[in-house]
Amino acid sequence: MTPAEPLPGEDPRPATVIVGRDSNLSARLAKRAPAPTLISAREFSSEGFRRQLPAGPFSLVLNNFQAATRLDDVRNPESFVQVSLGVTASILGSLADYDVRKIIYTSSASVYGDNTSCREDDRLMADSLHSSLKVANESLVRSAGRRHGIDTTIVRLFNMYGGDDNFSLIAKIIDAARLGTPLRVANRGNAVRDFIHVDDVVDVYEVLLDRRDIPVVNVATGFGTSVRSILDAVRREGYELEIESVRRREIDVSIADVTVLSGLVDVGRFGRVVEHVLESIRR
Known part of the structure; x- marks a missing residue:
């Protein structure tokens, strides 16, 4: 995979809608993304969220998933799956009504399972409910992007702090x-583990918001x-x-194998x- 060209067109920096209001990453990204709107995943269960979306073009960052503090709580499997996967499906199902220029989905290194190479084109080896639902979300996002002609990037995020x-x-x-x-x-x-600071993650997301044809990228230090x-x-x-x-x-x-990422940012810093x-x- 090689670095891609910046997004073309008259709107090089469209607004940014970030789903997952309570996310540490969302809060940091909202301070630096162009014209940000933070929306809670819970708000997508009602029509109220439509009033918050920009009238013009925007990029969509999906940071929604089950809260990190509750990843081991499967006492209510239906609720777990709804929060982790159903919300993504609901969001993607409404894309035809909006001018979405870019989708970034925050996935996880857990999709590699017990695979020490961790390359983006490796076969995924999800071995838990958490990682399996991340894989399912990745598939949903790719399918929606193809169906609506929207450029998508799957970010496989390693251990953020x-x-x-x-x-x-x-x-x-x-x-x-x-x-x-x-x-x-x-x-x-x-x-x-491969530990990466949230501010370095935000640096990467800022670049990805303006790039095309980066289907999957590990975000980590290597x-x-x-x-x-x-x-x-x-x-x-x-x-x-x-x-x-x-x-x-x-x-x-x-x-992480950071070959793809190194074509986008200076990983050494x-x-x-x-x-x-x-x-x-x-x-």
């Missing part, structure tokens, strides 16, 4: 060091960091950590998670 995040493992490590709260870590922290190495760095700074290690099934290594953690603790 920073901003107003208070849920990720990175946020919990910072709290554990600053507040002395206990920290539960899976499998002694041996998992290696650099792996083990959870244990982060904990070790915190301890070297003199902070005590009360760690409870629990055995849990998880993917050992998840690092992205922040490093260990530096972020230490700077946050010192504040």
Whole structure:
């Protein structure tokens, strides 16, 4: 895949509609996207959302999914699927009524499953309800884009941290060091992950809003960091950590292939998670 040309036409920077009002990424993107409108996914269950959409052309960013704090809560499967997939279907079903120039769907690295190469053209290996629904959303978005002639980009986002995040493992490590709260870590922290700061993610989205023909892109650093190495760095700074290690099934290594992304932005300037953690603790 090669870098694409900017969107042509008289409206190089159409307005931006961002679905997923409570998302950390949505809030940060709304500060920098052109003419942003933030809409809660819940609002799409009524006709009221139509009054919020721009009359002219706009780009559509779909950050809607089950809340991160409830990904393991499947006591009501019908509600889980409705929030995670049904809302996307409802939104896409209304596209014919609007001048949508671009769709970006925020998917997840989880769709790769236990695949250490994590290339955009790899066969997907979803192995959970969460990842399977992400794959289904990707398919819905692609199909709707083809049907309506709308350029679409699937973003496979790796482990995001920073901003107003208070849920990720990175946020919990910072709290554990600053507040002395206990920290539960899976499998002694041996998992290696590709961590990316939310502001670097927003930089990528700004570029994607103005580009065509990027069907799928990993958004990550291409650099792996083990959870244990982060904990070790915190301890070297003199902070005590009360760690409870629990055995849990998880993917050992998840690092993005960033070949496509490197054709769009300078991946080398992205922040490093260990530096972020230490700077946050010192504040």
